Amino acid sequence: MTDKKKQILAVALELFANDGFNGTSTSKIAKEAGVSEGLIFRHFEHKNGLLNALVQQAVERIRLLIEPILIETDPKKVIQKSIDLPFALPESEYPFWKLQFKLKWENDYEQDKMRPFIEKLTWAFSNLGYIQARKEAEVLNHIIESISIGILREGRKSQEGLKEFILRKYLK
Amino acid sequence: MTDKKKQILAVALELFANDGFNGTSTSKIAKEAGVSEGLIFRHFEHKNGLLNALVQQAVERIRLLIEPILIETDPKKVIQKSIDLPFALPESEYPFWKLQFKLKWENDYEQDKMRPFIEKLTWAFSNLGYIQARKEAEVLNHIIESISIGILREGRKSQEGLKEFILRKYLK
C-alpha cells in the first residue's frame, strides 16, 4: 500500500464519517488528500471501492480490539476490560468508529461482528455464577454500545462518570 | 395538510430512512408519491424543507411518546413503562424512528430531546432509594436506547427476551 493510497483512505474515512458517503465528493477527497482525482479511481476503481476498503479495515480493527478480551482467562477481568473498551479508544480513531456506527444503518452492512465478544461475556458471567449469563451479557453489551455512541458523538468526558459506576455495579 | 402533502412526507420519510437524505432525489420522491416534482417545491420550498418538516414531527412524536411517563406518579411504573417504550413502538413507525436515529449522527441535529425523560427516571430511582439515581437513570437510558436500535435494525423479536429480564432486574 503506497503512501498516497493510504492518504486517500485516511481522508475518505474522515470525510465519510463527517459528511456521509453521498455527502462526500471524490473531488473533495482528492483535494484534501493532495492527489489527483484520477488516482482515486486508479486505486479503487469507483467511489464505492473506497467504502469497501474502509469496511474491510473495520473487520481487522474490531478483531484487534477485542482480541485481548477473548484471550483473557479471568472472568472479572473480561468484564472490566469490556467496560473499559469505549473509554480506551484513541481519539484519533474516533472518525473510524463513527463511520462504522453510521454504516450499521445501511441495509447491506454485515452485522454481528461483535458476536464472539458477546459469547465471551456470556462465558464470564456464567463463570461468576450469574443464572441468566447470556441475557446479562446482552445487556452489558447494550450498555457498552450506547456508551460508545455517546463518546463518539459528545466526547469521552460526557460518559466518563459512568465507567466507575458500572464497574462497581458488576464487579462488587 | 392535504392528502398529497402527507403522501409526499410519508414517502420522503421512507426513502430518507432507507437511502439517506443525500441518497434520495426529489424526482424519486415525486415518482413514488405519485405527484409531480413541482408540488414538492410548492409545499416545502426546497429539499431541506422536507427534512425540516420531518424533524418537526419528531419533536412532537417524542413528546407524545414520553408524556405518559412524565405524568406517572408511581416510580415503579415509571421504570416499567420506560423499559416497555421500545417494545411498544408500532411497527409502522419504524422508518420514522430509524430516520431519527440516523440523523443523530449529523452534526447539526439537535440532541437531547430525551432530557426530561432522563430527569424523570432519575426521580424514580431516587424515590426507590437508589443512592446514585442519576447514574442509574443514565445507564437505563443507555440500555433503552441500544435496545431501540436493535429493534429498529433487526426487529422486535431480536430483543424481546430482554424485556422481562430487565424488568425483573429493576423491579424485583
Place this chain on the structure above:
DNA sequence: GTCTATACTGCGATAGAC
C-alpha cells in the same frame, strides 16, 4: 474534459370548491 443526475424554476392547463 465529458456526460449524467439532480435541485430547482416557470408556465400553461385542468378540475373542483366556494
Place this chain on the structure above:
DNA sequence: GTCTATCGCAGTATAGAC
C-alpha cells in the same frame, strides 16, 4: 368567476462520477 391544488413538462445551472 376567482382561488387553490395539482399536473406536466421544458428548461437552467451546477455538482459530481469517472
